[in-house]
């Protein structure tokens with residue numbers, strides 16, 4: 126800096142003055158920061174924008190849901206009109222007394238219990254196979270990942286096309302079928318009789334079967350992604366050791382691969398259950414807004430679907446239903462965590 | 472069970488498919504490991520020790536050559552069917568199983584006639600555990616064990632199925648110095664008790680020398696020398712082996728032999744001016760005019776130096792000289808004069824650090840008798856040499872030049 130004194134052009138002098146004010150400001154600012162102990166707080170300051178947004182868009186709605194659920198017959202419009210509501214658990218009892226409630230609960234549980242184990246097991250097999258093959262594994266990984274980046278309603282429509290029969294008077298005398306759907310074509314090709322999967326007059330279990338296939342297929346990519354990541358981080362030497370120990374393939378899978386992957390498997394199962402309890406759009410994708418085959422609307426209604434029906438009219442009951450769903454998910458997750466803590470190895 | 476390696480070669484192909492970039496990890500390894508012996512496979516990092524071991528175990532396939540267990544050709548046998556026990560460099564214990572489950576695991580894999588009952592399995596597992604003295608740790612997980620204990624579990628797991636051959640890949644490299652000493656004794660004891668043919672890989676020459684019946688010294692995939700440790704030490708076949716074995720390491724000098732006398736140093740490099748005539752390339756029909764250039768080159772001649780030993784029968788010429796630290800005898804009249812630097816007393820022995828202009832190492836370290844009359848603080852120290860501790864090597868090929876001891 127000694128050079129300044131010898132070569133002082135007018136600009137330099139001006140710059141120096143400018144610099145000095147800047148430096149002064151900077152120093153003052155620093156002193157201020159020290160005074161308010163900024164170091165201690167700066168983490169919070171940096172987080173503030175995010176936290177504020179979270180509070181507005183997540184925190185407040187949650188609190189409000191709690192509030193609405195415990196106010197008898199709550200309605201925003203009436204509240205704005207100044208009407209008071211009484212505290213009580215009436216919303217909950219009403220929700221449970223709904224005719225559809227039990228069915229929704231059963232449907233949701235059934236789909237969860239069927240799809241989570243199946244999809245987890247399949248994902249495990251597929252990721253082990255993907256991990257084992259050298260060439261093509263990149264391409265196949267991409268293919269398996271496709272459902273993940275595809276809109277679930279769109280997939281639902283494709284599935285509907287696979288299972289849908291187009292025509293009239295199924296099973297009747299003047300049956301007229303334009304197409305029985307791809308799946309039925311395949312079944313008939315192999316000499317089976319076609320099944321009414323999702324159309325009018327289809328059976329409940331046929332519907333459930335379609336939903337299970339669809340949900341499992343839809344759930345695979347995420348699970349494969351997680352499990353494959355887990356597999357790729359498993360030390361290859363365990364497999365060498367297993368080879369030296371003359372371990373049969375199946376035993377390698379059950380005694381080495383699965384235990385070493387158990388944290389990932391637990392994660393995939395828990396998130397699978399949480400997602401399963403929120404099943405909704407997949408059913409809309411195949412059965413449409415009615416959530417059931419023609420002639421039997423809401424047959425496949427789920428907890429979330431049940432909730433959506435209330436939101437417009439009965440905010441108090443919808444809130445109560447949401448809390449019930451939350452409680453169920455919470456309990457199931459706790460059970461999952463408890464079991465996985467006993468079964469996982471790390 | 473003797474193990475025979477016949478022209479065993481492993482070539483890892485290059486990634487870019489360019490020839491010449493491939494790695495010859497093991498080159499034409501032929502050796503018959505006698506039944507029940509412990510063989511130390513020794514060499515610097517990357518010389519192909521692990522690759523050799525993996526080929527014996529079957530985890531890697533040889534590019535060419537054959538492997539026999541006894542009289543059976545096992546070259547194409549998968550590792551499952553070879554019945555070897557392998558202790559990995561980092562043990563590879565199954566982290567989710569207890570020690571007991573780890574040791575039981577190979578037994579539970581047995582099928583058919585070899586299948587044991589549950590009680591027999593437990594008995595065998597405990598027997599193996601007792602052998603390596605971990606029978607009190609059976610219910611712990613590997614993460615709850617010290618490195619030495621883990622290593623012993625790995626040995627027990629390898630031993631429990633009574634392997635035909637036991638392979639150990641640098642099993643002691645993760646242990647501290649004391650534990651290493653203790654465990655290598657243990658490995659020796661276990662091997663003696665079980666009499667299983669064992670191959671032990673290490674890059675620590677002291678370790679290999681102390682427990683092996685025979686050692687194999689490798690360098691860049693090529694076997695340099697095979698023999699009983701003491702013989703290899705006393706009689707190295709080339710400079711690499713001589714340098715690799717022994718602590719402190721052998722002292723290396725440059726020198727030459729003239730008329731049956733070994734001289735240290737005496738190497739002279741002179742610049743010589745010479746003329747070179749070249750006929751340039753020209754097009755057809757033209758006349759080529761020779762061009763003469765004046766160039767210089769370095770010429771090495773040997774003249775003088777310090778005569779230290781008579782080596783009758785050795786041809787004149789430059790040699791590299793290796794002298795073991797214990798090959799020096801302090802002798803006021805001795806022919807070898809060194810600049811004394813430092814004297815370290817280590818109880819029974821005295822270690823003398825000195826320098827010599829012909830030395831290829833910065834310092835010379837010699838181990839001499841404590842009673843030797845060393846004049847501390849003197850500028851020079853004089854030595855005479857023990858003939859059988861002095862090895863001569865060809866200065867170019869580094870192969871041993873023998874002379875009469």
Ligand SMILES: Nc1ncnc2c1ncn2[C@@H]1O[C@H](COP(=O)(O)OP(=O)(O)OP(=O)(O)O)[C@@H](O)[C@H]1O
Nearest residue numbers: 483494495496515516517518519520521522523674
């Ligand atoms: N899978 C492989 N692909 C290509 N080259 C390999 C492979 N495995 C080993 N090599 C090369 O083969 C050579 C011998 O390797 P190896 O692992 O046998 O050495 P090592 O003697 O066991 O060394 P260290 O003491 O470091 O364990 C090395 O040059 C190594 O780079």
Ligand SMILES: [Mg+2]
Nearest residue numbers: 520521522640
């Ligand atoms: Mg190695």
